[in-house]
Each structure stands twice: as C-alpha cells, then as structure tokens.
Amino acid sequence: MKTWQRSLFALCALVALFGGAAYAQAPGAPPVEFPYTGNRTAVWIVAQLHILFAAFILGAPIFVVISEWLGYRKQDPRYDRLAKEVMKVTVILYSMTALTGGLFIFVLLATYPQFTTWLINHFFLIFAVVYPLLFIGETILLYWYFYSWDAWKGEKKARHIALGVLLNLVGTITLFVIDGPTSFMNTPVKAEGISPAEFLATATLWDKIYNYSWMPMNLHRLVGNVTFGGFITGLVAAYMYMAAHKEEERSYYDWMGFVGNLIGVGALLFLPFMGYLLAYELCDYDASICPYMMADQLSMFFEMQGAMVGLIFLASNYYIWLSMKRIEGVERVRMTIFAPIVMVALPFVMTFVWTIFPVPDPLSLAILLPLALLPTVLGRFIPLTVSSRTVIKVGFLMVVVGDAIWLTPHGFVPTGAKLVADLELPSDWNFLALMPAKNSAAFTLVFVTVVNYIIYNRAISQGTIVWGKIDFASQFVLVFLAFSAIWTMGLMGAVRSLLRKYFHTYNLLPDFTTESFTPTLSYSAWWITAITVAFYLVVSFAIFVTLRPAEAKGHAPEATPAPAGAK
Amino acid sequence: MGQAIKKLVIGVVVGGVLLGVTKALEFPTVFQMMFFAYAMLGAVVFILLDAPSLKPMNGVKALGALVVFYIVLCVVYIAGASLWPQYDPEDEKGKIDKILAPKRKATEQGKADELIARAKALDEQAKALAERIRALGGDQATAAQGAGGTGAPPSTMGTAGGDILKLGEDQWQLQECYNCHKLRGEGGKKRGPELDNIGSYLTVDDIKQKILDPKSWMAEGFEKEFEKGKMPDKYKDLMEENDVVALASWLVTFKNTSVNTPKPIKKK
Numbered sequence: 001m002k003t004w005q006r007s008l009f010a011l012c013a014l015v016a017l018f019g020g021a022a023y024a025q026a027p028g029a030p031p032v033e034f035p036y037t038g039n040r041t042a043v044w045i046v047a048q049l050h051i052l053f054a055a056f057i058l059g060a061p062i063f064v065v066i067s068e069w070l071g072y073r074k075q076d077p078r079y080d081r082l083a084k085e086v087m088k089v090t091v092i093l094y095s096m097t098a099l100t101g102g103l104f105i106f107v108l109l110a111t112y113p114q115f116t117t118w119l120i121n122h123f124f125l126i127f128a129v130v131y132p133l134l135f136i137g138e139t140i141l142l143y144w145y146f147y148s149w150d151a152w153k154g155e156k157k158a159r160h161i162a163l164g165v166l167l168n169l170v171g172t173i174t175l176f177v178i179d180g181p182t183s184f185m186n187t188p189v190k191a192e193g194i195s196p197a198e199f200l201a202t203a204t205l206w207d208k209i210y211n212y213s214w215m216p217m218n219l220h221r222l223v224g225n226v227t228f229g230g231f232i233t234g235l236v237a238a239y240m241y242m243a244a245h246k247e248e249e250r251s252y253y254d255w256m257g258f259v260g261n262l263i264g265v266g267a268l269l270f271l272p273f274m275g276y277l278l279a280y281e282l283c284d285y286d287a288s289i290c291p292y293m294m295a296d297q298l299s300m301f302f303e304m305q306g307a308m309v310g311l312i313f314l315a316s317n318y319y320i321w322l323s324m325k326r327i328e329g330v331e332r333v334r335m336t337i338f339a340p341i342v343m344v345a346l347p348f349v350m351t352f353v354w355t356i357f358p359v360p361d362p363l364s365l366a367i368l369l370p371l372a373l374l375p376t377v378l379g380r381f382i383p384l385t386v387s388s389r390t391v392i393k394v395g396f397l398m399v400v401v402g403d404a405i406w407l408t409p410h411g412f413v414p415t416g417a418k419l420v421a422d423l424e425l426p427s428d429w430n431f432l433a434l435m436p437a438k439n440s441a442a443f444t445l446v447f448v449t450v451v452n453y454i455i456y457n458r459a460i461s462q463g464t465i466v467w468g469k470i471d472f473a474s475q476f477v478l479v480f481l482a483f484s485a486i487w488t489m490g491l492m493g494a495v496r497s498l499l500r501k502y503f504h505t506y507n508l509l510p511d512f513t514t515e516s517f518t519p520t521l522s523y524s525a526w527w528i529t530a531i532t533v534a535f536y537l538v539v540s541f542a543i544f545v546t547l548r549p550a551e552a553k554g555h556a557p558e559a560t561p562a563p564a565g566a567k
Numbered sequence: 568m569g570q571a572i573k574k575l576v577i578g579v580v581v582g583g584v585l586l587g588v589t590k591a592l593e594f595p596t597v598f599q600m601m602f603f604a605y606a607m608l609g610a611v612v613f614i615l616l617d618a619p620s621l622k623p624m625n626g627v628k629a630l631g632a633l634v635v636f637y638i639v640l641c642v643v644y645i646a647g648a649s650l651w652p653q654y655d656p657e658d659e660k661g662k663i664d665k666i667l668a669p670k671r672k673a674t675e676q677g678k679a680d681e682l683i684a685r686a687k688a689l690d691e692q693a694k695a696l697a698e699r700i701r702a703l704g705g706d707q708a709t710a711a712q713g714a715g716g717t718g719a720p721p722s723t724m725g726t727a728g729g730d731i732l733k734l735g736e737d738q739w740q741l742q743e744c745y746n747c748h749k750l751r752g753e754g755g756k757k758r759g760p761e762l763d764n765i766g767s768y769l770t771v772d773d774i775k776q777k778i779l780d781p782k783s784w785m786a787e788g789f790e791k792e793f794e795k796g797k798m799p800d801k802y803k804d805l806m807e808e809n810d811v812v813a814l815a816s817w818l819v820t821f822k823n824t825s826v827n828t829p830k831p832i833k834k835k
Contacts, residue, residue, distance in 0.1 A: 192782070195804050242629040287758065287797040291746040297659070300651040307647060314612060321616060396612055404605040412597045414654035416746065416754065422595050429594070473621040476636055483640055502663045507801050512671050516663055517656040525648030529641050536637070 032110045039111035040515040044497070045531055046107045048490055050100035052535045055489070056232055057097050058171045059225030060090045061142070063233075063263050065164030072157050082256050084149055085547055086233050091146050092542040094139075115504040115511075123181045125205055134174040141167040175225075176218050180209030185505045186496065187212035187285045196508050212285040216278035223270045228485055230264030232539065235482035238475040239543050251468035257478050258323060264481060265316045265449060272309070272442040275492075282499065286506070289499055296415040297518040301495050303409055304521060308488040310403030313445045315481050317399060320452045321392055322474040329463030333388040336379030339451055340386060340394035342371060346447055347398070347405055350440030355431060359439065372447065388455045395448040402444035408432045486535060490528035571614045578610020662741050669807050735817025738810050742802065750821065758797055760786040763826035766819045773831070774815035779803040786829040793834075 034042040064083045071079030108116050120127050145163050152160035189203045189211055190196045200208075237257035244250045283290040292298060324330050349371060357364040370377075410433035411424040425433055500506045502516040510516075582603040589599045624632055739745065745754025749761040765774065769784075777784045781798035792798075802811065 190800075192800065193780075196801075197804070242624065242633070245625070284795070286799045286801065287795075288743070288746065288799045288801075291743075291758075296743075296746065297654050300654065303651050304648050318612075318615065325620075393613070393616065396616065397609065400605065400609040400612060403608070404602070407605075408598075408601065412595075412652055414652045415658075423597060424595065425598065426593055429592070471620040472623045473618075476621075476632075479633065479636065480640065483637070487644055502667060507804060510667050510670050512667060512674070514660075516667075517659045518654055519656060520653040521651055522645070522649035522653055525645045529645050533637070533641065 031113055034111065038515050039513065041527060043104075043107055043111055044494070044527060046100060046104045048493055048528075048531045049535060050097065050104045051493060052486060052489065052531070053093050053097035053100055053538075055221070055225045055228045056539075057090050057094045057142075058175055059227070059229030060086050060232065061145075061164065061168050061171060062226050063229060064090070065161060065168060067259070068157075068164060069161050072161065078252060078255055081252070082233070082259060085256075086229075086236065087146050087149070088546040089232075089236060089539070089542050091142065092546055093539065094142055096538055096542075098135075098139075112504065115509060118509060119181060119185070119505070122200075122208060123184075123205070126177060126180060126209075130177055131174070134170060134177060138167065138170045138174055141170055172222065175221060177209075179214055179217050179221065180211075183214040183217045184208050184211050186499060187214075187282065188505050188508050190285075190507075200508065212281050213278060216274070216281045220271075220274040220278045223267050223274050224489065227264050227267040227271055228489065230260050230262070230267060231478075231482040231485045233260030234264060234478040235539070236260070236543050236547070238478035238482075239540070240547060241475050243548070247468055254467045254470050257470075257474070261316060261319050261478060261481065262453075264485070265453075268312065268316070269446050269449060272446070276439075276442075291416065292501065293495065293499060295410070296417070298495055298498060299409065300414055300521045301491060301498075301524070303407060304525070305488060305491055305495075306403070306406040308484055308491065309442075310399070310406060310445070312481060312484050312488065313449060314396075314399055314403070315477050315484070317392075317396065317449060317452055319474055319477045319481070320456050321396075322471045322477065324388070324392070324456060324459055325471060326466050326469045327459045327463040328466060330388065330459045333455060333459045333462055334385040335388060335391045335451075335455060335458075336375050336382075337384040337386050338375040338378045338382075340391050342374050343391075343394055343398045343444070343448055343451065346371070347402060347437075347440045347444045350443055351405075351431065351437045354436035354439055355434075358436065375451075388459065391455060392452055395452055398444055398448050402441040402448070405432060405437050405441035405444075408437075483532065483536065486532045487528055490531055491524070494524050494528065570617055574610050574613045574617075578607050578613075581609070582606030665737070666741055666805070731813045732817045732820065734810070734813035735815070738806070738814040739817065742806065742814075744814075747797070758792060760789060760829045761826055762818060762828060763821050763823040764828035765831075766822040767824060768828065768831050769819065771812065771815045771819050774818050775811050776835075777831075778806070778811050778814065780835065783833070783835040784831045785834050786831055788829050 031039065033039065037045065064086050067079045067083040067086075071077060071081075071083065105116075141163065145160070145167050148160060148163065152163075188196055189199055189207045191199045234257050237253045237260055241250055241253035241257060244253055279290075279293065282293070294302060350368060353364050353367050357367075408425070410430065411419045413419050413423050431437055498518055501518075502511050503509060504511050582605075585602040585606055586599050589602050594602075739750070744750075747755060747759035749755030750763060755761060769777070773784065779802060781796065781800050782793075785793040789797075806814075
C-alpha cells in the first residue's frame with residue numbers, strides 16, 4: 001500500500017470523526033435498524049474490530065522501539081529486522097484502525113443517536129479537539145518513524161529510536177484520553193449524597209475522565225496491548241516460518257517467533273493482576289456489579305475466561321518446552337529440588353494464607369514472599385537438584401491443577417437464583433470457588449511460567465540453540481496463542497460493556513431499546529469468534545502483502561545456528 | 568504410540584480416583600465429571616509433551632493445515648462456550664421493562680410512545696365496537712358496553728391501587744436484593760444481613776431510609792461492609808418513591824424471630 005493510499009484512509013477516518021460530531025448535533029435523527037444482527041450487535045462488531053486494530057497499533061510500537069534499541073545496542077541485525085517487519089504490518093493495520101474507527105462513529109450515531117450526542121456533548125473537548133489532534137500527531141509520527149527507518153541508520157539511529165519513543169508517548173496518551181469516555185460509561189462520576197445526574201451537571205471534564213475505573217483500565221489496556229502485540233508478532237513469525245523456503249529464513253523466523261512469544265508471555269504475567277485491579281475498582285464503585293459479574297448473569301463468561309487463560313498458559317509453556325527440545329546440551333541443565341516442591345505447595349498454601357489474611361493484608365505477603373523465594377535461598381545451601389525436564393513436567397502438572405482450581409465454579413448455574421444442591425459445591429469445599437483459591441491459581445500459573453523461563457535461560461546459556469530446527473508443531477502453538485489471546489480479549493471486552501447492564505452509561509442514561517438485556521454466553525461466543533476470524537483475515541492479508549515481497553527479495557544471512565547468547 | 572496409551576491409561580486411572588473421592592465426599596455428579604475431565608486434560612498435556620515432532624509443511628499443505636486448525640479452534644471455542652450453563656435473557660427482559668418503565672415514561676419519546684399506544688388501543692376498541700354494532704344491532708351493543716364488555720373505557724389504574732405487598736416482593740426480585748440478602752432461606756452471599764426478622768427492628772420509614780441512604784443504618788457485625796459501602800447508593804435514582812415504600816412495607820412484615828437478623832444501628 002502506497003503512502004497516498006494510507007493517507008487517504010487516515011483522512012477518511014478524520015472526516016468520519018468530525019462529520020460524526022457534526023451529525024450528532026442534528027436533532028431528532030431517527031435511529032436505523034440493522035437487519036439480522038440488531039443494533040447492539042452491529043455496534044459490538046465494529047467497536048470490537050476497532051479495538052483489536054487499535055490494540056495492535058498501540059501495543060506493537062512499544063516493543064518495536066525496544067527491539068530496535070536492542071538491535072542497536074547489541075549490533076544484532078535480527079532485532080532491527082524484527083522491528084521493521086512488525087512496523088510494516090503495523091502501518092497497514094493503522095489504516096484499518098482509522099477506517100474502523102470512522103465506521104464505529106457512523107454506526108454508533110446511526111443506531112444510538114441520542115446517547116451518542118449526549119456522550120459527545122459531555123466530552124466535546126476530547127472528541128472534537130484533543131483526540132483528533134493526538135490522532136493526527138500519532139499519524140505523522142508513525143509514518144515519519146516508519147519512512148525514516150533506512151535514512152536514519154548508523155550514527156542517526158539514536159535519533160530514530162528517540163522518534164519511536166515519542167511515537168509511543170503520544171500513542172499512550174491517546175489511549176489514556178479515549179479511555180476517559182469509555183471508562184466513564186462504566187463508572188460515571190459520583191459523590192455521596194448527591195444523585196449522579198446532579199453531580200454530573202457540576203462535574204468538570206477532568207472529573208469525568210478521572211473516574212473510578214479510568215486508571216485501572218489504562219493499565220489493563222496498556223499491558224494487554226503489549227501482550228497482544230507480542231502474540232501477533234508470534235503469528236507473523238509462524239506464517240513466515242511456514243512460508244520460508246530457505247534455511248536462514250526459517251532460522252530467522254524461528255527466532256522471531258521466540259521473541260514474540262517472550263514479549264507476549266512476559267506481559268501476560270502482569271495481565272491477571274491488572275484485571276483484578278480493574279474488577280476491584282468496579283466492585284468498589286458499585287457492590288452490585290460484583291455479583292452480576294462473578295456470581296450471576298456473567299459468571300459463566302468468567303468460567304470461559306478461566307478456560308481461555310488456562311489454555312493460553314498451557315500453550316505458552318508448551319512453546320517453551322518445544323523450544324527447549326532444540327537446544328543441544330539441555331540435558332545438563334538442572335535446578336534445585338525446592339523449585340518443584342514450592343510449585344506443588346503454592347496453590348494450597350496460598351489459598352490457606354489468603355483465606356486467613358485476605359488481600360491486601362500485608363501479613364499474607366510476609367508469608368508468601370519467603371515461600372516464593374525459598375528455592376533461590378535454600379537452593380544455595382542444599383545442593384539437591386533435579387533435571388530441567390522434571391521441573392518443567394511438574395510445572396505442567398501444576399498448570400493443570402491451577403486451571404482446575406480457576407475453573408471450578410460455586411455452582412453449575414447461570415445465576416445464583418437458580419442454585420440447587422445438585423449443582424452446587426459441597427459447603428466444606430466452597431473455598432474452591434472463592435477469591436483466595438482463584439488468586440492462588442493465577443499465581444501458580446505465573447510462578448510456573450517464570451520458573452520455566454529461568455530454566456530456558458539457563459539452557460541457552462549452557463547449551464546451543466539450533467535456530468530453524470524447532471518442532472513444526474510450535475508454529476501452530478504460536479497461531480493458537482494469537483487466536484486465543486484475541487478471542488479472550490473479545491470475551492472480556494464484551495464483559496466490560498455488559499457490566500453497564502441496561503444502561504448506556506451506568507445508572508445515568510438508560511438503554512430503552514429492546515436489546516438492553518444480557519445475551520447468552522453461546523450467542524456471545526458466536527460473535528466473538530466471527531470478529532476474531534474477521535480480524536485474522538485482515539491481519540493475514542496484511543502480513544501477506546507486506547512481508548511476502550520482502551521474503552522474496554531475500555536478506556543477508558543473519559541467524560545461522562549459533563551458540564546461544566552470541567551476538 | 569505405546570507411551571501415549573500408557574499416559575491415557577494413567578489419566579483414566581487418576582480420573583477414576585478423583586471420581587471416586589469426589590463421590591465419597593458427596594460432590595454433585597456434574598463436579599465429579601468435571602474432575603474427571605481435569606485428569607483427562609492432564610493426560611492430553613503429557614501425551615503432547617512427549618509426542619513425536621511434527622514434520623515441516625510448506626505451500627498448499629501448510630495453508631490447508633492452517634485452515635483446518637482455525638476451523639477446529641472456532642468449533643471448539645463456540646462449542647466450549649455453549650456447554651456452560653446459559654443465562655436465559657427472557658428472565659431479565661421482563662424485569663428491565665418494569666424497572667425502566669417509569670424512566671421511559673418520563674422522557675419525551677416515552678410520552679409520545681404512550682400516546683401512540685393509547686391511540687392505537689382506542690382505535691382497535693372503536694373498530695371492535697363497530698364490528699359488534701354491525702353484527703348484533705344497536706340495543707345489544709349498548710348493553711354490552713354497559714356491562715363493561717369490549718367497549719368499556721381503558722383502565723388507567725396502575726399497580727399503585729393493587730396489592731402493595733405484591734409490588735414490594737416484585738421490587739425485591741427486580742432490584743435483585745437477593746444477591747446480597749438472604750430471605751426465607753433463599754439468596755444472599757453473606758455480603759448483607761439476613762432479613763427474616765427485620766420487621767421486629769425497623770419501621771417502614773426506617774427501611775425506606777436505609778434503601779435510599781445506605782449510610783443511615785448499619786447492621787451489627789457488618790462494620791467492614793458498612794465502611795466499604797457495600798450496599799449500593801443508587802436506589803434513590805433507580806427506584807420510584809412508591810416502589811421503595813412497597814419494598815419497605817413488604818420487608819417490615821418479616822418478623823421471624825427464629826432467624827438471627829443482626830440488630831440495625833442508626834448512623835444518621
């Protein structure tokens with residue numbers, strides 16, 4: 001795609017945005033009725049697609065610039081090539097972000113004109129001035145960053161990296177700004193003793209932006225975007241690995257897949273905690289949100305989320321396992337016996353401790369922190385070790401146990417109101433369905449993954465990686481991780497929106513349409529899958545058009561099998 | 568292959584043990600099956616760990632494998648989501664209509680909709696009356712109208728004139744108070760006090776005050792929940808005055824002294 005075509009896309013999006021704002025001022029615009037999907041699902045599809053593209057174009061540049069910096073610092077051209085190739089895909093998807101963003105505004109205005117007008121009026125400065133300016137600024141920086149890649153190399157590389165940092169800064173501010181109205185819809189400003197409508201009338205723009213869930217959502221999305229970008233990089237690498245004909249290309253894309261997975265998993269480790277923070281703030285805002293989310297209408301959405309997160313952790317650890325298999329000399333790597341012991345003990349001890357000292361009681365940390373550090377400390381004094389294979393296999397066992405704890409519900413019912421003894425956990429075992437157990441499951445998954453990466457690091461420092469010789473199944477694991485991450489994002493996005501119940505803006509602006517009910521998980525799954533597939537088709541096309549010609553031209557051999565850690 | 572079968576057998580044995588143990592511990596059947604499924608998941612994971620390497624694919628074969636893989640993922644995710652218990656939106660639709668009805672009426676659109684609906688109803692009644700006049704003759708039609716038949720004027724009486732206790736119970740269901748409060752042995756997640764004996768402690772006005780201003784009363788032993796503001800401060804905006812009165816009037820009838828309802832402490 002040429003520069004003028006991309007610019008045209010961006011221009012269309014801006015016209016849509018401003019046109020939308022102008023259209024919103026026209027009184028009495030009758031809402032349209034989308035056939036088959038209905039209005040709510042139509043908005044859902046377009047909004048989710050926009051968020052997926054936006055997440056990638058905001059998340060990818062964060063590690064692109066880090067990768068570029070690593071390449072510069074280590075003088076390793078692979079990092080620079082990875083950064084540039086991901087940036088090529090990002091530039092195409094940037095156009096799609098703009099396009100779907102414009103479409104989103106149009107669909108929203110056509111289907112919910114009164115609400116959209118109301119929201120735009122409350123955030124007029126944001127929608128009409130701040131956001132467009134940031135968007136224009138980001139567009140300029142993004143294309144400048146991409147097109148100055150080859151011109152600013154050698155001595156000018158630092159300047160180029162600085163431009164990348166600036167791009168990320170503007171991107172992050174853009175995310176934070178647009179999170180204002182989004183989070184406001186979930187947790188509008190309120191004050192004790194005053195009705196939300198009355199308080200809103202006197203609230204400043206900053207009051208509206210700085211609402212309960214704004215900062216948790218910022219953090220959650222920021223980390224989520226990096227995770228997402230990492231897994232999409234893995235997807236790019238998997239596609240290219242499958243299409244590669246030359247050994248050196250396979251070596252490079254094997255390495256790229258590894259880096260993408262490392263970034264994805266590295267950020268993923270923080271994601272459950274960011275999710276908890278967001279859920280905590282939502283529950284703190286209105287206690288009735290909590291049962292709706294965890295025990296009633298949306299409880300099974302969280303069961304599905306548990307299943308997805310469990311699968312993602314299993315797959316990412318499986319990728320490490322497959323990566324280990326192609327390291328020569330891995331059999332020499334050993335680890336203290338206390339690592340698997342702590343792994344096994346962790347979910348049970350954590351559940352017990354957090355039941356007695358609920359989070360955020362610091363006493364729980366005083367017990368659990370030494371436990372987590374036990375393998376490092378005792379391992380220095382007691383030289384009992386086990387093979388890396390044993391540690392990883394115990395780890396897999398504990399990932400399955402963690403998944404099992406996370407998935408076990410209080411009852412197999414869609415709402416607490418339908419709970420009967422035949423579908424409910426026995427009261428003595430009810431602790432399995434409570435937050436201490438769920439938190440311990442999440443920590444177990446994180447702990448096992450961290451230990452696996454420590455083993456992997458030891459393996460690459462003691463052995464030799466044979467890039468390009470990884471089990472071909474690993475490429476399907478990378479594809480699986482990207483697909484599952486997108487699917488989970490869609491699922492949790494639906495949950496966040498549905499938390500508003502029958503309101504456009506919670507407790508402030510009711511949704512009087514006939515579609516303001518909680519849909520079934522099955523119905524949601526159909527649409528989430530459809531959106532994921534649509535996104536995948538576009539991304540696959542973007543990878544094909546941007547990277548295939550590059551592959552055809554060929555590259556200098558950059559990654560022949562070499563000792564691990566070698567520059 | 569032999570290794571895979573061995574691991575599958577181990578998975579079945581572990582699953583069987585879990586099944587037996589959970590049965591002995593009186594877990595419901597669905598949980599027993601779930602624990603068996605966890606064991607099988609473990610078996611699959613361990614089979615995959617030592618599975619032979621997949622041969623590299625290229626070109627059309629790789630593309631075909633990818634497409635099949637995506638189809639499998641789509642089917643598994645949709646089927647997986649559909650296997651969980653599904654919430655019936657119909658349960659909610661009626662409730663939402665009732666909750667939003669007063670708010671809808673208050674809007675310009677709501678007023679217009681109501682007028683249109685009334686006009687339509689009157690129009691249909693007029694048509695039905697005309698039909699009867701044609702079929703039965705003038706005298707009979709007048710008699711039918713006098714007896715309150717189809718020609719009777721539409722009732723403008725709402726539920727306000729009906730059973731206030733029934734309306735109160737409706738509000739209990741509509742506002743989903745049962746999510747946090749146990750009553751008649753149903754509902755409650757220990758977030759709020761059990762209310763079976765609330766009528767022995769509070770008057771209608773007191774309960775009404777608590778609903779509209781959750782900080783006005785605190786249940787003994789629920790200090791932490793009170794401090795955290797667990798009871799949402801939103802009902803004054805969500806509920807109509809008569810709905811709050813109806814709910815309070817219904818709750819005050821609960822005077823079951825055998826239930827340990829915590830003593831309310833006045834805070835405001």
